[in-house]
Amino acid sequence: MRNRLKVLRAERNWTQAKLAEELQVSRQTINAIEKGKFDPSLPLAFKTARLFGMAIEEIFQFDEEA
């Protein structure tokens, strides 16, 4: 799964630690999601979408090649 988390975070000038705090997860989890090493659960994806005020599919896209 691809995602725009890093771009969205950079647009707001947030650090990984700040985003991790907002989503109540560890910084390692944010880093792993940004690098595509870990796909978040549906509740965490919803939480992320709500935080950025966007739809889930605007942040996370299913990558058929992955």
Added chain:
Amino acid sequence: MTSNASWAAQNKANTHRLRNWTFAWVLTTALLAFGPRFLWDYQAMFTVAALLLNVGVGGGMILANRAHLQGLDELQQRIFLEAAAITLGVGLVFACAYDLLDSVQLIAFEPEIAHVVIVMCLTFLGAMIAGHRKYQ
């Protein structure tokens, strides 16, 4: 403290609680192991009390470990559960094989449960490190 910071604080508190329960369990295990010989000359009543204390504190440690696991975020839970699964498998395979070594006379000494515990601890530690590196 904001609600955003509360997750990290709760996580830290869970870790400290688990550390304290584990330390207490180690102490009660030492009491049960050495108390009868060095402290109360094998009086059964004291030994049973030490056993009950050890099992009770062990139960507390298990609950603290469960609370710690439930307090982790989803990636941390995955790393922990993968490490636990590997440890369970290695522990089972090693314990069965190790136990057989004595009966098939490949080793001259009696297998000890402590060796299995050491192997399981090292396996868990290694699997946790590997898990964290995998998702770095």
